Amino acid sequence: MEKNSLNASKIALFAILTALALALSLLEQMIPLGMIIPIPGIRLGLSNIITMFAIFYLGAYPALLILLCRIFLLLLLSGNVSSFFLSLCGGLLALLVMFFLKRWAGRYFSLFGVSIGGACAHNIGQIIGASLLLSSKAAFYYLPVLLITGTATGILTAFITSALFLSVDRSRIFTRYHLGSKSVR
Amino acid sequence: MHVKKGDVILTVIILLTALALFIAFLSMPSQNITAVISVDGVVKNKIVLTGLKEPITLKYKNLGYCNIVQAANGKICVESADCPTQDCVHTGWINRAGQTIICLPSHLIIKLEGSNGKNIDTVVG
Numbered sequence: 001m002e003k004n005s006l007n008a009s010k011i012a013l014f015a016i017l018t019a020l021a022l023a024l025s026l027l028e029q030m031i032p033l034g035m036i037i038p039i040p041g042i043r044l045g046l047s048n049i050i051t052m053f054a055i056f057y058l059g060a061y062p063a064l065l066i067l068l069c070r071i072f073l074l075l076l077l078s079g080n081v082s083s084f085f086l087s088l089c090g091g092l093l094a095l096l097v098m099f100f101l102k103r104w105a106g107r108y109f110s111l112f113g114v115s116i117g118g119a120c121a122h123n124i125g126q127i128i129g130a131s132l133l134l135s136s137k138a139a140f141y142y143l144p145v146l147l148i149t150g151t152a153t154g155i156l157t158a159f160i161t162s163a164l165f166l167s168v169d170r171s172r173i174f175t176r177y178h179l180g181s182k183s184v185r
Numbered sequence: 186m187h188v189k190k191g192d193v194i195l196t197v198i199i200l201l202t203a204l205a206l207f208i209a210f211l212s213m214p215s216q217n218i219t220a221v222i223s224v225d226g227v228v229k230n231k232i233v234l235t236g237l238k239e240p241i242t243l244k245y246k247n248l249g250y251c252n253i254v255q256a257a258n259g260k261i262c263v264e265s266a267d268c269p270t271q272d273c274v275h276t277g278w279i280n281r282a283g284q285t286i287i288c289l290p291s292h293l294i295i296k297l298e299g300s301n302g303k304n305i306d307t308v309v310g
Contacts, residue, residue, distance in 0.1 A: 034270060034271070034272050034275060035275060038272045038273075038275035038276040038277075039272065040270060040272045040287055040288075040289040080269070082289055082290060086289075101195075104191065107191075108189060108190065108191030109189055109191040109192055109195070110187060110188055110189045110191075110192055112188050112189075112192045113189065113191050113192035113195050113196075116192070116195060116196055116199065117195055120199055130287070130289060133289065133292065134225075134226060134287065134289070134292055134294060135225065135226030136223065136226045136294055138285050138287060138294045138296050139285075139287060141210070141283065141284070141285040141296075142285075142287075143203075143206055144202075144203040144204075144206035144207045144210070145203075147199050147200070147202060147203040147206075148200065148203050150199070151196055151199055151200060
């Protein structure tokens with residue numbers, strides 16, 4: 001099986017992961033985290049689990065594809081353009097940072113470092129996006145709080161993701177369906 | 186999954202950055218608090234909050250949303266808004282320099298600025 005070939009099982013897998021990420025995005029919109037910490041766009045970052053899974057098991061390009069599909073579908077479902085823009089800025093920066101951290105994953109960073117870095121990068125990306133939207137740097141006021149919440153949500157998603165990785169490895173679904181190589185962790 | 190050295194270092198760096206930023210915000214000049222209210226990046230109102238005698242209610246309409254802002258002695262808040270997220274309302278009263286209320290849907294920003302109070306007559310007693 002060629003590494004980059006897009007076979008039917010891979011397309012199906014990408015679709016499932018996109019649907020899962022979308023469902024997690026919708027789920028966390030129902031969690032009123034903004035009531036406790038009133039910051040525009042604050043969230044648990046549960047869909048980051050899928051991005052991390054895609055980065056570790058499928059590579060950067062499929063991860064980007066799934067991310068973009070999820071964000072675009074969320075726009076169609078919610079119709080919220082400003083949150084679409086924030087998700088896009090946050091998601092792309094998070095993906096970039098997680099990919100680079102993962103490159104060093106074996107040596108310096110475990111899943112926890114990747115997850116925390118990704119969550120904080122997502123929040124920083126959102127602040128940059130908000131600054132562009134508002135044409136003001138005022139949103140950087142939220143940076144310290146968002147760095148702390150990013151660390152906390154990063155640790156939370158790392159626990160969930162490591163459980164996911166364990167069960168995926170145990171099921172051997174990747175070797176059974178020729179879904180590409182599992183990355184070294 | 187074992188936690189590695191890089192994880193700990195990264196977390197410490199992030200938390201120290203957050204702490205440094207917190208301290209930077211806290212060390213802002215805290216006297217003579219002024220609220221700078223801007224919509225779409227354009228300053229609409231500047232209100233000196235310190236010593237404000239009577240509460241002021243202001244209305245801002247932008248992008249189809251309406252925010253009702255209330256200013257009182259030394260503090261300001263978004264009293265009500267019809268934006269979907271309500272983050273601006275949930276923020277509540279702010280009273281320290283550097284504090285900010287942002288309503289993303291209506292592009293409203295309320296930022297508090299302070300001065301050192303050197304040129305201001307202080308009333309003692």
